[in-house]
Amino acid sequence: MPLVSMNEFLPKAKANKFAVGQFNMNNLEFAQAIVDAAIEENAPIIYGVSEGALKYMGIEYTVAIAEAAAKKSGLPIALHLDHGSSFEIAMKCIRAGFSSVMFDGSHYSLEDNIRLTKEVVRAARAMGVSVEGELGTIGGVEDDISVDEEHASLAKPEEAIRFYEETGVDCLAIAVGTAHGMYKGEPKIHYDIIQKVVDAIPVPVVLHGGSGVPDEAIRLSIQAGVGKINVNTENQVACTNTIREVLAANPSAYDPRKYLTPAREAMKAVVKEKIRLFGSSNQA
Numbered sequence: 001m002p003l004v005s006m007n008e009f010l011p012k013a014k015a016n017k018f019a020v021g022q023f024n025m026n027n028l029e030f031a032q033a034i035v036d037a038a039i040e041e042n043a044p045i046i047y048g049v050s051e052g053a054l055k056y057m058g059i060e061y062t063v064a065i066a067e068a069a070a071k072k073s074g075l076p077i078a079l080h081l082d083h084g085s086s087f088e089i090a091m092k093c094i095r096a097g098f099s100s101v102m103f104d105g106s107h108y109s110l111e112d113n114i115r116l117t118k119e120v121v122r123a124a125r126a127m128g129v130s131v132e133g134e135l136g137t138i139g140g141v142e143d144d145i146s147v148d149e150e151h152a153s154l155a156k157p158e159e160a161i162r163f164y165e166e167t168g169v170d171c172l173a174i175a176v177g178t179a180h181g182m183y184k185g186e187p188k189i190h191y192d193i194i195q196k197v198v199d200a201i202p203v204p205v206v207l208h209g210g211s212g213v214p215d216e217a218i219r220l221s222i223q224a225g226v227g228k229i230n231v232n233t234e235n236q237v238a239c240t241n242t243i244r245e246v247l248a249a250n251p252s253a254y255d256p257r258k259y260l261t262p263a264r265e266a267m268k269a270v271v272k273e274k275i276r277l278f279g280s281s282n283q284a
Helices: 010-016 028-041 051-057 059-073 087-096 110-126 157-167 191-200 215-224 233-249 256-278
Strands: 020-024 045-050 077-084 100-103 130-135 139-142 145-147 171-174 205-207 226-231
Touching: 010 226, 020 028, 020 077, 020 256, 028 045, 028 059, 028 233, 028 256, 045 051, 045 059, 051 059, 051 077, 059 077, 059 087, 077 087, 077 130, 087 100, 087 110, 100 110, 110 130, 110 157, 130 157, 157 171, 157 191, 171 191, 171 205, 191 205, 191 215, 205 215, 215 226, 215 256, 226 233, 226 256, 233 256
Parallel strands: 020 045, 020 226, 045 077, 077 100, 100 130, 130 171, 205 226
Antiparallel strands: 139 145
């Protein structure tokens, strides 16, 4: 099956109250772990690729890996630019074969965010590519982007509704209390903001910073109308901790396959658990 836009499954997710997981792809082992978990759960998935990961892997390799996974699995898989910073990077990804892009204009004024997002939507829609927008500022650290709690700001429901009406994005990430990275305490998610926005627009809300959020908070977010949840840090932690354990037990090991294979299995277990939690098993 070829790569698909998120519109292949997000409307169904909103209607049936489940969420599709975006799992970030950082190398081949991440891609394999994610798709193998999805195959076993018969679930749609989104490969998220940050600009940092894109530089690390190379755009041609990134697209080729995702296309191979989609073909092998027969599942609806979207290849999605995560936190795209400009119109130019979004277009570069679309030309290379991405089926979905995010334009993150959350650091601009509302007016400029709407204007710039509209430009991305107009171009992407002509290519059959889905677009995610963002409103409010999500805290934490992702790649080289760091936002402290003081400068994280919750989305205002009325602004989010206007943002959707003027841009026509296919899903909307709004700041509701989650953060990128792992949490020091328990996040306080504002379900009322999610509910107000979702009740007024026909597309689902996206929850960024899904790693480390308690299961019950995830379930309540989905019931409120979240249809896409991003997970990256938990996979990174599972991968790295497993590699550390293998090398500590076998100090003379040097074959990467000996520690990357168990690391891949550890990430696959994380992804399967998340797919089940999100309710997207057997939704492909």
